[in-house]
Amino acid sequence: MIASAVGVKDRAERLELDIVVALRSFVLDVALSIGCETLALVGPSGAGKTTVLRAIAGLRRLDRGRIALGEQAWYDSADGVDLPPERRSVGLVFQEYALFPHMDVRANVAFGGGAQRVDDLLSRFRIGHLAGERPTALSGGERQRVALARALARDPSVLLFDEPLSALDAHTRGVVRGELQDLLAELALPALLVTHDFRDAAALADRIGVIVDGTMRQIGTAAELVDRPADAFVVSLTGGNLLEGVARPLDGGGSEVRLADGVVVRSDERATGPVNVAIYPWEVGVEACGTPNGAVNAIVAPVSGLTPEGGRVRVRVGSLTAETTREEAERIGLRRGEPARACFSAADARLLTIDG
């Protein structure tokens, strides 16, 4: 059904880009190749994520590089090619949707052309009953659907999303995230979405690129980023713990890390000198003190925070965040202020060397 309304392409082409542009305090230098997949660019604000989107859409002047869809170059500094935005087949969904306030929903969707598709799109996105409304009269979720319908009306070959969920409240966010997931899967177009939220990226994208200060730190699936984080930023982005210390290789393999507070933990990885120990909350077990325990690494500290999240609880033990089920937390009798023991295995303790 969506195929008829939205027009799935028989053979989507790859979007290739390799761009360089000087921003205020750093140079954005990014190369990407996006097939029929959704790639999320994640990073702190001001990292250059939105600039990448604007460059692809032709809204941002570049210093040099190349952007091409299949065989067609949209921008090529070597050949002097630079197509204006209206000649690039992109559907861009703006952060605050940028719906035209002086047009009703139908006119917004029809702006990109294809009058006949408009009805299909309105019904596909369940906004047919809103056709005569002005954007001001719509809820956040409705505006998002209008923005999607409008972006698709032109039958684009590439989809770009700038923080597609950030303008929504927590409740709507979950619903829209699900809708967006379905849409991206069915459209099967090269799609690039920008977000600062790793969970949104993990839910929507096939691959995630972590971009900081204009350079790509790491690119891979959500699972790959968690399993083998390239640096401390990726660890904190993906929700992991970082413990700073000094590593010393052990004779029998692995290393011993003396943390800042004097506690010594062990890792199966080998490293020397200043390191960050990365452990994810779900790899950390929590126990009451005094329970006999065979774990290699244990940090004993007062519980400084208990945050329920659905059926699970995030427990803060000293500087370490652990995750456990609610039943488990109640069984152990975790209380704020009372000491507990956070344990993790040497296999889960990844070591990331700190340079200079």
Place this chain on the structure above:
Amino acid sequence: MASIAQPTPAARAGRAGLSALLALCVGVTLTFLALPIVALFSEAPLLDVPRLLGDPAVQDTLRVTARTNLVANLLIIGLGTPTAYVLATRRFRGRSLVVTLVELPLVLPPAVAGIGLLAAFGVGGLLGDDLNRAGIVLPFSEWAVVLAVTFVASPFFVRQAISTFEAVDPALTDAARTLGASPARTFWRISLPLAVPGLIAGWVLAFARGVGEFGATIVFAGNIQGQTQTLTLAVYEQLDLSFDIALSIGILLVVLSAGVLLSYKLIVAWRDGRAAPAPPTALGDARSA
């Protein structure tokens, strides 16, 4: 020692004195501003006003004023809108200098504007001789009135138009471009419609200034009945001929000015009312951002 809750008699007296002083200032200001208007209506032979305005000399004046202001306003809107759009949307070296030039007539004494126009287009002027050879004589013609009004009134429109176009959220014009619209279509379908209320507000001010033009006109266009004499110039001339006619024209202009001011306020209120509940991308937030 006086308690904190109860002000001392001296403090109370001081506060009362301040209130009285403020009331006096407000009273004097309002009286001073209202007095000439009240006098105009009380001194004029109100019942005779329609007949006095029917005087052939006044009719000539009305026609000249209407014609010249119509052309001047068309010039201001026709040339000023694209100029304002360019100045609002492009960043280039010397832009603030250009904007200052556009605003200069606001602070220029009108008589200076008139002498400047004369120096530019008059006989022996910068362009005057070339125009003369081409058979075009501007000074002391109806076109001189048009130029004087255009020169003096244009900044009221252009200034407002620049800030109006600047307030159009760039995300909206960007969105239009990615949806396949050329720069021209983006202007006609997005920027211009969103700017219309602001443009009207600017035009209302320019219109009021144009109708009230006196100094530049009398220097550059003279005061020739049927050719260059506008309503304000007629007021000046009728002071010696018929004070009642001068008063009648005065009443006409007061009604016109009040109408213009009122419509300006209504337009601004309408525009703000339209922008207020708008989504984050609409005019309202773009201005506060």
